[in-house]
Amino acid sequence: MYYIDLAVTGVSFGCMYAMMSVGLTLVYGLLRILHVAHAAVFALGAYITVLVANTTGSIALGFAAAVLLTPLFGIAIYRLLYEPLLKYRPDVPMIASVGLLVLMQDAFRILFGEQGVTFRRNALSFTTFNIHGVTISAVQIALIVTATVVFVGLHVFTTRTRVGLGWRATVSKPKIAASFGVDPIKVRYLNFAIGSALAAVAGGLVALLNNFVDPAIGFVVSYKALAIIVLGGLGSVRGTLLASLMLGLVESYGTIFIGAWLDRDAIAFLALIILLMIRPQGFTGARVA
Numbered sequence: 001m002y003y004i005d006l007a008v009t010g011v012s013f014g015c016m017y018a019m020m021s022v023g024l025t026l027v028y029g030l031l032r033i034l035h036v037a038h039a040a041v042f043a044l045g046a047y048i049t050v051l052v053a054n055t056t057g058s059i060a061l062g063f064a065a066a067v068l069l070t071p072l073f074g075i076a077i078y079r080l081l082y083e084p085l086l087k088y089r090p091d092v093p094m095i096a097s098v099g100l101l102v103l104m105q106d107a108f109r110i111l112f113g114e115q116g117v118t119f120r121r122n123a124l125s126f127t128t129f130n131i132h133g134v135t136i137s138a139v140q141i142a143l144i145v146t147a148t149v150v151f152v153g154l155h156v157f158t159t160r161t162r163v164g165l166g167w168r169a170t171v172s173k174p175k176i177a178a179s180f181g182v183d184p185i186k187v188r189y190l191n192f193a194i195g196s197a198l199a200a201v202a203g204g205l206v207a208l209l210n211n212f213v214d215p216a217i218g219f220v221v222s223y224k225a226l227a228i229i230v231l232g233g234l235g236s237v238r239g240t241l242l243a244s245l246m247l248g249l250v251e252s253y254g255t256i257f258i259g260a261w262l263d264r265d266a267i268a269f270l271a272l273i274i275l276l277m278i279r280p281q282g283f284t285g286a287r288v289a
Helices: 002-031 037-054 059-085 093-111 136-162 162-172 174-179 183-212 217-232 237-257 263-277
Strands: 128-131 135-139
Touching: 002 135, 002 136, 002 162, 002 183, 002 217, 002 237, 037 059, 037 093, 037 136, 037 183, 037 217, 037 263, 059 183, 093 217, 128 136, 128 237, 135 136, 136 162, 136 183, 162 183, 162 237, 174 183, 183 237, 217 263, 237 263
Parallel strands: none
Antiparallel strands: 128 135
């Protein structure tokens, strides 16, 4: 049963990585920009979740506030930071994105303190269930269920709705989509809004899992997310999901065999380096979402 426990832990972390990484994949697929500042959106979502939950006494309201507010921040990043820089080489907006991430980290440190914040009421993090000998926490269940619902909903949206089809068309064939009346600016806004909402949910769930948020919460996750989207095949949502789940499982089982020499994060980066050496084009090498 211990190995099944590790599988549950790996899948739950993989779901968190997926919700964080898909936003990066969506932005890269549309604009060919590595959206490094996505980590700041992740951290902002975590802070909003904790602060609103502590103020209102409701974790649900904390998540609702994060999902409503972070898309506005994501759209502002595109409108104020990326849009004026799209005429330059792709590395120019990426450098600006790194600068915004550093700025936001310092802003979090000034506003909320170096030591971070915690939930005042967080029974969810300490609630566990034993199902046929397998121990699973309420937060792990929330991570897996939330990711499943989100990605099924995203699939239905992009394949069954007019707006979603227009979005996909803009990513894959922007000129043809524009000739059919699809507004590329609205698609970009939608892209950043959805990606930011996913990052906010992931940030809030990680805050619940650790019962702690500090200014650097997004840094390590963002490094992994950047590696994940490369491994998954730049611009491929399916590849990103596969790479995220694989990374979560490798991390989890790696703690058994080499955990005495390397911590969880080091195991993840070692695995990513080896996989990228074996398959540098990623799992799919696909372009479109």
